[in-house]
Amino acid sequence: MTIKFGLIGGGVMGEALLSRLIALGTYQSSEVIVSEPLSSRLDFLKQQYDVAVTTDNSEVFTQVKEVVFLAVKPQVFSAIAQELASIDILNKEHSPLIISILAGVPLSQLEAAFVQLPVIRAMPNTPATVGAGITAICSGAYTNAKHHQIAQQIFSAVGEVVEVSEGLMDAVTGLSGSGPAYVALLVEALADGGVSAGLPRAIANQLALQTVLGTAKLLHETKMHPAELKDRVTSPGGTTIAGIAKLEQAGFRSALIEAVKAATERSQELGK
Ligand SMILES: NC(=O)C1=CN([C@@H]2O[C@H](COP(=O)(O)OP(=O)(O)OC[C@H]3O[C@@H](n4cnc5c(N)ncnc54)[C@H](OP(=O)(O)O)[C@@H]3O)[C@@H](O)[C@H]2O)C=CC1
Ligand SMILES: O=C(O)[C@@H]1CCC=N1
Known part of the structure; x- marks a missing residue:
């Protein structure tokens, strides 16, 4: 195969x-190879997904016909680029498409490491695990329509896909790439608030999670502006405006804006 x-x-x-790619049949297990340094992790992935595994990244490059997907930390990118510099990828019969999801690492660095190869830089997020992710992609100089289609197919399997210019990728990373952690914090804090107000933990967790899920679904399905939804929930002299006043006092919106900006700046730093 x-x-x-x-x-x-x-x-x-x-x-x-x-x-997701295996569950949806985008690739068969027998068409996939995974490279990882930790043998216990490799054993797990092999057992779980029935894929070929190796500790040798160069084996991936020499065997793969369609896509090499880079999902290491940005901090190890230069080591990997050096490791692969000696492999004559260009002289392979089929040059693979390189897809990188490394935060911050720009196309210029990727294309310097994978000379004349088609490269797509992407930023997915963890809801991809359940098919509810969103991925932004931008394409390098050597890509064509076929590469583009492959990337679209891969990331559509895990959620929505948007195309952006490369200059926006760090901002995407700060917002949707890192965003699931901010939302997880929100859910946890809401539940803590419920416990503080006397709710049993399990009920508080359920109320907090379904409130976030339901609100996201409502906004998504109706396309209502978030400000309009806020106004609809906020009865004059009621409970919600009392809660919102506290959030504004604590700088809730400002904290989120600053979080996205800080994460964007960190993404920019990782690319230097
Ligand atoms: N987590 C997220 O929500 C998102 C992450 N990203 C990006 O995805 C990338 C991976 O992040 P994440 O999955 O969270 O990180 P992880 O640490 O979970 O995954 C990275 C994996 O790469 C392995 N690894 C380390 N060195 C090498 C090497 N030389 N060759 C092959 N494999 C190696 C690590 O093994 P070991 O643990 O043994 O070192 C680890 O299993 C990052 O670049 C990040 O910016 C993008 C979008 C969202
Ligand atoms: O925290 C990080 O650096 C990665 C990139 C986006 C989400 N996680």
Whole structure:
């Protein structure tokens, strides 16, 4: 069987993508190879997804025909680029498409490492695990319509896809890439508030989670502006405006704006 998809870095995001791609049949298990340094992790991925595994990244490059998917930390990118510099990828019969989800690492660095290869930089997020992610993609100089279609197919398997210019990728990282952590914090804090107000923990967790899920669904399905929804919930002299006044006093909106900006700046730093 031809190896079509090679994953370098089978950590949180690598596995999230892998699990969906196999579950949806985008790639068969027998068409996938995963490279990871930790043998216990490799054993797990092999057992869970029935894919070929290796500790040698160069094996991925020499075997893969369609896509090499980079899902390592940005901090190890230069080591990997050096490791692969000696491999004659260009002289392979089929040059693979390189897809990188590394925060911050720009197309210029990727294209310097994978000379004349088609490269797509992408930023997915963890809801990809359940098919509810959103991924922004931007394409390098050597990509064509076919590469574009492959990337669209891969990321559509895990949620929505948007195309942006590369200059916006760090901002995407600060918002939707990191965003699931902000929302998780929100859910946890809402539940804590409920417990503080006397609710049993399990009920508070359920109320908090379904409130966030339901609100997101309502906004998504009706396309209502968030400000309009806020106005609809806020009865004059009622409970919600009392809660909102406290949030404004604590700088809730400002904290979120600053969080997205700080994460964007950190993404920019990771690319230097
Ligand atoms: N987590 C997220 O929500 C998102 C992450 N990203 C990006 O995805 C990438 C991966 O992040 P994440 O999955 O969270 O990180 P993880 O640490 O979970 O995954 C990275 C994996 O790469 C492995 N690895 C380390 N060195 C090498 C190497 N030389 N060759 C092959 N594999 C190696 C690690 O193994 P070991 O643990 O043994 O070191 C680990 O399993 C990052 O670049 C991040 O910016 C993008 C969008 C969202
Ligand atoms: O925290 C990080 O650096 C990665 C990138 C986006 C989400 N997680």
